[in-house]
Amino acid sequence: MKLLTATNRYYVLLSAGLFALGSAVLYVGVNHAVRSEVSEQLENHRRELEARVASGRPLPEPVYRAQYSLNTRPRPTGYSDTTLLDPYEHELVPHRQLTFRVLRAGQPPVWVTLRKSLVETDELLGAILSTMLGVMGLLLLGIIVVNRYLSKVLWAPFQRTLAQLRGYDLQQHRALDLPAPAIEEFAELNQALTHLSRRLVADYESLREFTANAAHETQTPLAIMQAQLEQLLQLPALAEDAAAAPLLADLYGATRRLSRLHQALGLLSRIENGQYTQAVPLDLAALIREKAEQLAPLLDARGLALHLHLAALPPRPLHPGLADSLLHNLLHNAIRHNLPGGDVAVRLTADALEVSNPGPVVSGDPARFFERFRKHNAASESPGLGLSIVQHICAYYGFGLAYEFAPAGARHTLRVAFGPARTPASPLTRAAVARPAGL
């Protein structure tokens, strides 16, 4: 609910309550005033009649039966309300009446009833009430209309701020530039947001700089180490010392691993920082074929068959580097954690990419396979970042990533759904306590 709708609701509720109360009070008040006025008039008439009797003159004969009647039999005295039938209009008309006893010298007492029609006062009441109610109704309507108008005019700066926030993209490395509206609260809000965005941009920039510098500063000494080790390996003296060369080779391999680890971490942090915004339309099927060809020696060396089921799809906008990394890590994972003589099946459809392979059942929480530095075999040479990279890339593009294990055939499947994550369709393939192990 909008803030203004909420406040409006309270205002209208309050107004409606007051409106009902006001109507009741008005009705009772006016009714009371009118009746006491009528009673006063009847009282005046009574005094006049009594004065007339006291001065010895006879009571007048009734002319209008409805307004003045005489009775020789006792009647309850005092004020009361009654209805009389109007013989001409054939309707019951409310009257107020005053009955009193008149004592005349030498004559039996007579009960006089004075009546006054209340019809006029009803109309009066109606007129007053309708005027009042009309005015109050208009007031209520006015409140709603004015509030609606105010929401458009007064809250416009807020809406503008909101729109700018919605369109805000840290990638542009620009702080928000919000105007200072006349309303103090909005001005403060804008100021706070501008300040916040400036800090965000500064932090983001320094992080980016750090990532770039760290990558650069680490790769350079590694490059020196690696080049020098490689030169060292060329020394003729090494050929004579059978033990020294493998030591150097191990050292050389270690610098390579360190460099690869660093590149993977750098890639992860760059994905997290969202530094891969440029996307070009990519034909995933062609890319998979290309990758498969690149990895063919690995497949051959392990005697693995490759089954590709690639649907021809329209190109999908992706960052080429990320797409390459995604496919590489998925395929590599399937090759690495395979069984001898097994296979790698890649299925690309309009809504998902599935890479599956047979492999040993492994225990653990499937959700944790994607964590950094998780690996199936602690002694493995790889740093365990492959699936973490896959997960980051999927998260970056909003793809769902699911791991499924089918006990029949012991197949591990990694499924990248080009859409939000879905639960596995059949209970057989539900994510089980098994995994293809992190890279």
Added chain:
Amino acid sequence: MKILLVEDEPALRSTLIEALRQGGYVVEVAADFAQAYEKVKLYRYDCVLLDLTLPDGNGLDLLRALKAESSTTGVLVISARNGLDDRVAGLDLGADDYLAKPFHLSELNARLRAIIRRRRFQGQNHLVFRDLVVWPEQAEVQVNGEALTLTRKEYDLLLYLLANPGRVLTKEAIAEHLCGDSVDAADSFDFIYTHLKNLRKKLQEKGAENYIRTMYGVGYKLSAE
């Protein structure tokens, strides 16, 4: 063949100089942008090995300067910046190749040779090693005048060895050369072994000597002895 090496890290510079001289190149050195700029304006080189991050400038500007005068000099960028965007920027500006640090010296050699071959001989070059002749543009291999049929990977492997005669090639370097950057070393050794075995067999069937020496625990070497 004359090479200009633009690199600001002294340790890496001296190692590269040594390796390049061993490879038979004449090497000139520039440690910063200003020196490099002066040298490319004054002299002609077959290839420039260009580091992008220099203390007083960006290597890409040097690349621009070279390209502005449509020089025939080849340019091989060596950079610690391994972002795809950096690669694309370098290649778009006209660099012949891009090698991310850290790299294998043997890989550098192979790429350098490819660039110089393309630049100087318009591809009409062939590599000779004893009784072995390779025409890289046609991807043809002959042993004693007889054509040799190799698979793509075997051919790549042979070319890599030929680019680094007498040099020990580590298994990592060979694996990455054949399979791209990101192949983990542990996976690669068995397939290298298979390819090498096949290559040796094919060479020997045509009567070539076994030039490919195994250096146990390290890698392989193409050797005439």
